[in-house]
Amino acid sequence: MNTSSSVGSRFVLETxxxxxxxxxxxxxxLIGLAGxxxxxxxxxxxxxxxxxxxxxxxxxxxxxxxxxxxxxGLNFAVVLGAMAGQTAIIMxxxxxxxxxxxxxxxAAVSFPFAYVMGMLTGKLLNRTRGxxxxxxxxxxxxxxxxYQLVYLILVGTLIxxxxxxxxxxxxxxxxxxxxxxGGLKFGLDNLLKIPLSLFSLLMGVVLIAVALFRFFRARxxxxxxxxxxIALVAGIVFGVALAVWGVVQMRSQTMFSFLKVPAxxxxxxxxxxxxxxxxxxxxxxxxxxxxGQDGHIAEISGIATDRIRVTAMIMSTVLAAWGQIxxxxxxxxxxxxxxxxxxxxxxxxxxxxxxxxxxxxxxxxALIGTLLFHTMFIVSPLAGRALFGDAQLGEFxxxxxxxxxxxxxxxxxxxxxxxxxxxx
Amino acid sequence: MTQxxxxxxxxxxxxxxxxVRQFGAPRLIIIGFLFSLWLSALALKIPLPALLSDTLVxxxxxxxxxxxxxxxxVGGTSLFFGLPLGIICGLLGGVTAIELNLxxxxxxxxxxxxxxxxxxxxxxxxxxxxxxxxxSEMTVGTYIGFAFVSLMSFGWVTLPFKNPEMAWxxxxxxxxxxxxxxxxxxxxxxxxxxxxxxxxxxxGALLFxxxxxxxxxxxxxxxxxxxxxxxxxxxxxxxxxxxxxxxxRVLGIVISTVLGAVGILVYAQxxxxxxxxxxxxxxxxxxxxxxxxxxxxxxxxxxSHVILGTFLFQGILVAALxxxxxxxxxxxxxxxxxxxxSNGIILYALAQKGGEA
Numbered sequence: 001m002n003t004s005s006s007v008g009s010r011f012v013l014e015t016x017x018x019x020x021x022x023x024x025x026x027x028x029x030l031i032g033l034a035g036x037x038x039x040x041x042x043x044x045x046x047x048x049x050x051x052x053x054x055x056x057x058x059x060x061x062x063x064x065x066x067x068x069x070x071x072x073g074l075n076f077a078v079v080l081g082a083m084a085g086q087t088a089i090i091m092x093x094x095x096x097x098x099x100x101x102x103x104x105x106x107a108a109v110s111f112p113f114a115y116v117m118g119m120l121t122g123k124l125l126n127r128t129r130g131x132x133x134x135x136x137x138x139x140x141x142x143x144x145x146x147y148q149l150v151y152l153i154l155v156g157t158l159i160x161x162x163x164x165x166x167x168x169x170x171x172x173x174x175x176x177x178x179x180x181x182g183g184l185k186f187g188l189d190n191l192l193k194i195p196l197s198l199f200s201l202l203m204g205v206v207l208i209a210v211a212l213f214r215f216f217r218a219r220x221x222x223x224x225x226x227x228x229x230i231a232l233v234a235g236i237v238f239g240v241a242l243a244v245w246g247v248v249q250m251r252s253q254t255m256f257s258f259l260k261v262p263a264x265x266x267x268x269x270x271x272x273x274x275x276x277x278x279x280x281x282x283x284x285x286x287x288x289x290x291x292g293q294d295g296h297i298a299e300i301s302g303i304a305t306d307r308i309r310v311t312a313m314i315m316s317t318v319l320a321a322w323g324q325i326x327x328x329x330x331x332x333x334x335x336x337x338x339x340x341x342x343x344x345x346x347x348x349x350x351x352x353x354x355x356x357x358x359x360x361x362x363x364x365x366a367l368i369g370t371l372l373f374h375t376m377f378i379v380s381p382l383a384g385r386a387l388f389g390d391a392q393l394g395e396f397x398x399x400x401x402x403x404x405x406x407x408x409x410x411x412x413x414x415x416x417x418x419x420x421x422x423x424x
Numbered sequence: 425m426t427q428x429x430x431x432x433x434x435x436x437x438x439x440x441x442x443x444v445r446q447f448g449a450p451r452l453i454i455i456g457f458l459f460s461l462w463l464s465a466l467a468l469k470i471p472l473p474a475l476l477s478d479t480l481v482x483x484x485x486x487x488x489x490x491x492x493x494x495x496x497x498v499g500g501t502s503l504f505f506g507l508p509l510g511i512i513c514g515l516l517g518g519v520t521a522i523e524l525n526l527x528x529x530x531x532x533x534x535x536x537x538x539x540x541x542x543x544x545x546x547x548x549x550x551x552x553x554x555x556x557x558x559x560s561e562m563t564v565g566t567y568i569g570f571a572f573v574s575l576m577s578f579g580w581v582t583l584p585f586k587n588p589e590m591a592w593x594x595x596x597x598x599x600x601x602x603x604x605x606x607x608x609x610x611x612x613x614x615x616x617x618x619x620x621x622x623x624x625x626x627x628g629a630l631l632f633x634x635x636x637x638x639x640x641x642x643x644x645x646x647x648x649x650x651x652x653x654x655x656x657x658x659x660x661x662x663x664x665x666x667x668x669x670x671x672x673r674v675l676g677i678v679i680s681t682v683l684g685a686v687g688i689l690v691y692a693q694x695x696x697x698x699x700x701x702x703x704x705x706x707x708x709x710x711x712x713x714x715x716x717x718x719x720x721x722x723x724x725x726x727x728s729h730v731i732l733g734t735f736l737f738q739g740i741l742v743a744a745l746x747x748x749x750x751x752x753x754x755x756x757x758x759x760x761x762x763x764x765x766s767n768g769i770i771l772y773a774l775a776q777k778g779g780e781a
Contacts, residue, residue, distance in 0.1 A: 127775045134562040138770045141709070145763030152756055390596075393581060400574035407567030414557035414564065 014227055024409070025355040028372040035379035038386050044255040046378065047196065053374040054367075055189070055265040056330040060323035061347045061366045062272050063316050068361040069280065070312035071292030074348045074406075077121050077136035077313070080143050081320025082340035084113035088321070089184060089328055090151070090174065090336075094163055098183035100191055103329060106184070110321040117143075118317030122310030129295075133358070133410070140344055148337060178334040185332040189262035196259040197249035199266075204243030206270075211235025265326060272319070273363045288312055292359070349373055349402040358413040376401065450772050454717055454736055454765070461743035470746050473622030481613060482738035483731075484629025485694035488636050488687035489707065490714040490734045492680045497715070497725040498644065499676020500656030500669070503770070505565035506550050506677070507708035510684020512576050513543040518689055518698045519598060522607055523587050532608040532693060539685040547681030551674030566708070573705045580700050602698040608689075609696050632690065636683070637727050643679070652676055656723070687711075713737060713766030716773045740765065 019026060036046065060078065067075040088110035092102045121139060128135040155161050156172035166174055215232040249256050279285045291298040291308045298305050324343065328334050351361055354369020377398060384394020465475055489507070496504035517539025521531045550568070557564045581597035590602045603609075615628025643649045655662040655672035663669050688707075692698050715725055718733020745758040 124771070124775060130559065131562070131774055133560070134566070135771065135774050137563065137566060138709075138767050138774065141763060142767035142771055145760055145767060148756065148760045149764065152760065390581065393578060396574055396577040396581070400571055400578065403567050403571035403574055407564055407571050410560060410567060411553060411557050411564045414560040418556065418558060 014230075018227070018230075022355050024353060024405070025368065025372065028353050028376065032372055032375040032379065035376060035383040039379045039382035040386060041379065041382060042255075044259060047256070048259050049378050050371065050374060051196070051259070051261055052330060053377070054370050055262050055269070056327050057323075057347065057350065057370050057374065058266075058269040058367065059272060059326050060320060060343060061350045061370045062269070062276065062363065063319035063323050064347055064351050065276055065361045065363065065366060066279075066288070066319075067312050067316045068356070068359065069285070069292050070288045070309055071295065071359070072125060072309060072312060073133045073136075073358045074351070074410075075136055075313070075316050076133065076344040076348065077139050077143075078316065078320035078323075078347060079140035079340050079344045080117045080121060081114050081317040082324035082327075082343045083143060083147050084110045084117055084317070085321035085324030086328070086334070086336075086340060087113055089180070089325060089334060090166070090178070093178060093180065093183055093334075094161065094166055096183070098185075099187050102184045103187040103325060106325045107322055110325065111318060114318040114321035115314055118314035119310055121317065122313035125313065126306045126309060137344075144341065147340070151336060174336050176336055176338075178336055180328065180332050180334055184329050186262075187329045188265050188268065188326060189330055191264035192262075192267070193260040194263045195250070196256055196261055197246045199246070199261040199263060200242050200249065201246030204239045204241070204246060207239035207242065208236055211239065262330070265330070268326065273367075276363055284308075284311070345402060345406070346373070349405050352405050352409045357409060373402075448719065450769055451717060451719060451736075454740065454769075458736055458739050458743065461740060461747055464747050465743055468747065471622070475743055475746070477622075477624040478742045479735070479739045480623070481626050481629070481694055482742055483735050484613065484626045484633055485691045486687075486711075486714065486738055487633040487731060487734045488683060488690045489711045490687075490718075490730045491633075491636060491640060491727075492683035492687050493711050493715040493720070494640060494725045494727070494730055495652075495676040495679035495683070497676075497720060497723065498656050499652050499673050499679075500659060500723075501551075501554050501561050501673050501677055502722045503562055503708075503712040503716075504677070504680045504684075505562050505708045505712065506554075506569050506681070507684045507711055508569040508573050508704040509546050509550055510543050510681035511688040511704040511707055512572065513546055513681065514539045514685035514688035515692075515698055515700060515704070516542055517685065518604075518692060519583075519585060519590060519602065519700075522590060522602065523585050525587070527607055529608070529611060532611050532689065535608070535689050536686055539689070540682060543682045543685040544678055547678035548674060550681065551677035554677060555670045555673055569708060570705060573702060577701045598700055600699075600701050601703075602700065604692060604696055604698065608693050611693050612690065613694050626694075629690065629694065633731075636686070637730070640679075640683075641727050648675070709766055709770065710737075710762070713769050716769045717765075721776065722773055737765070 060082075063078055063081065064075055067073065085106065088106040088108075091109055092098070092106050097105050121136065124139065125132050125135060150159075152173040155174055156167055156170075161167055166178060168175055211232050211234075214235075215228055218228045280289070287298070287303045288308055288311075290301065290303060291305050295305050298308075320343070324340065327343075328339060331339075350369040350373040351366055352369065353373050354365035354367070356362065356365040356369065380398040380401075381391040381394040384397060385391040387393075462472065462475070465472060489511075492507055492510060493504050496502070514535070517535040517537070520538045521535040524534065526534045550565075553568065554561050554565070583598060585591055585598050590598050592599055612628035612632050613626040615631075617627055618625055644653060651662075651667050652672045652675055654665075655667050655669045656676065659669045662672070688704070714733040714737040715729055716733065717737050718729035718731070720726070720729040720733070741758055741762055744761050
């Protein structure tokens with residue numbers, strides 16, 4: 001009797017801990033569900049939108065993970081990577097390179113730009129230790145000024161460029177929007193599109209596989225706890241549900257039958273997840289983690305801290321450049337001076353909503369966060385209209401949430417650190 | 425003899441180097457840039473007196489906002505990126521004054537009086553938060569400021585203001601910009617205004633900014649002000665000598681918030697409009713850049729930095745536009761140079777060892 005009550009209380013305790021640790025994420029699940037209900041969106045319409053948005057943004061959000069690992073916090077300077085990606089897109093559009101090979105061209109061309117920018121950012125961050133996040137934030141604004149200088153003023157004056165479609169009629173500066181239709185639009189997405197039902201089945205299988213893999217790894221390391229069993233059961237239940245739903249949909253004609261998923265884009269996102277997973281297990285990944293945990297200890301154990309930090313920034317910036325290319329090929333229209341502006345903020349808000357913090361971010365958090373943030377993105381204008389008769393209020397709410405989530409989670413992290421410092 | 429000469433020369437070049445280092449390379453570059461703009465204005469036959477008049481008007485409009493950075497820096501909480509909070513309090517004061525149908529000086533004074541208690545309350549709350557996020561004041565402050573601006577956008581739509589000058593003809597809420605025509609438009613700028621050699625002097629605005637600077641200057645020399653400076657300069661030592669450092673940090677922030685509220689009203693009287701909704705969002709960065717250009721660092725600042733910095737920064741913005749427009753019609757150059765200069769100088773300050781720019 002004694003043991004059973006202790007098992008029961010332990011279960012209660014663990015459930016409680018689960019809810020406390022994931023309070024932000026759970027809150028946003030509730031907000032998303034309520035918004036979905038209030039907005040009155042039909043499920044197929046919503047699914048179509050959310051799948052596209054996750055495909056569009058997933059890569060960018062994942063590009064934030066490596067700097068967090070290296071203790072650099074949330075990299076607001078992914079904006080620089082986005083600019084490198086856009087530079088490549090402008091070149092490809094100018095030379096008329098489109099389709100899948102256009103995307104490959106962009107990925108290759110953006111690499112050196114992003115590499116150099118990441119290196120410079122990393123070097124700057126080594127001079128502003130302890131103030132990394134505010135530095136990357138301001139650096140993003142600064143780089144935006146330089147970007148505008150180059151494309152609004154130097155193109156056509158110092159940089160010769162003749163292209164009536166891209167350049168303004170005054171022959172100086174690029175147009176404010178560039179249409180990628182017939183060029184890079186859907187260059188990656190259209191490589192492989194599969195029905196939603198098949199995608200659901202595949203995701204179900206992947207989910208089950210990941211759940212099993214994690215469980216057995218935890219057991220092998222003798223870390224298996226109740227929570228890992230719960231995670232296994234949850235993973236399998238969700239996985240089976242997705243798979244069964246997919247199979248049922250495959251065999252019937254419904255409103256969902258017309259939905260197509262850009263499988264190639266998801267495959268690329270999956271590859272990045274795999275890469276991050278493998279990378280964290282390499283020597284460099286371990287070193288990065290050590291630097292992130294305690295720079296002093298890393299220095300003593302002979303790790304070149306400064307170089308590791310620069311490497312992390314280079315990786316993040318290059319990934320962000322590719323992420324922006326994926327983003328824009330899906331969007332189809334490229335707002336020359338606006339597409340990159342909110343990249344950092346939206347990606348960071350997504351990551352934090354997924355439950356990440358300044359010091360810890362995982363792949364799962366990035367993916368769940370992207371899903372939740374963009375659910376809110378879709379439903380809030382509609383919910384605003386339904387609730388207050390004004391879609392704009394929903395939009396204000398949306399930007400308020402993005403800013404407040406970032407502000408509060410940074411504040412909470414810093415507060416926690418201060419409390420721990422006092423306890424020491 | 426030659427030896428002596430050489431050592432003298434060395435001493436001189438060293439002294440020059442030291443002076444440059446103390447003055448700061450970016451400040452020299454910015455002064456050089458301003459002079460080159462003025463020279464090109466002369467060469468392009470753009471009337472200099474008009475440029476100077478505009479610069480003086482902008483100096484009067486922006487200095488109090490820049491001044492709002494100072495108490496926060498001196499009090500030990502670094503650049504005050506929570507400035508939008510103070511600005512919104514000021515805007516609320518301005519909007520309420522119009523709703524009460526005040527005109528002229530009573531409107532301006534009334535707006536300030538209404539804004540003051542709001543700014544003090546908001547400042548206390550913000551200060552409380554800043555004491556819990558020591559070391560991340562700037563990042564957290566930026567995002568709390570952004571969030572507050574978005575939250576107030578909500579507020580501007582829902583606040584029950586009735587005056588037809590401000591309310592939308594259809595629907596609810598306050599307009600995006602509220603005209604101050606017939607309220608307190610140019611109330612300080614036109615007060616005792618006179619011209620010398622074609623340069624219009626906005627006497628009232630300059631007197632007002634001198635008065636505000638004097639108040640802050642006097643405060644910093646009072647017992648309380650000295651304690652605050654001490655706490656900001658060396659928190660551990662101050663704590664040991666019985667000063668409540670956290671209280672001093674909050675005090676600095678409250679004064680900064682109040683100055684932000686007053687500052688936006690001074691700005692608005694010169695601009696002619698109250699800009700609501702998203703407009704306050706980036707104003708903190710402009711003010712931060714101005715005080716840094718003037719010679720402040722993340723940890724120390726003086727009144728002279730405020731005035732010199734605002735003059736240089738606004739001088740460049742005023743001169744860049746007509747010069748750029750004459751060379752080629754590049755309308756956005758002023759906006760672009762503002763983004764590059766303001767954020768560049770903040771980055772420079774961040775990159776200095778120990779925050780000493």
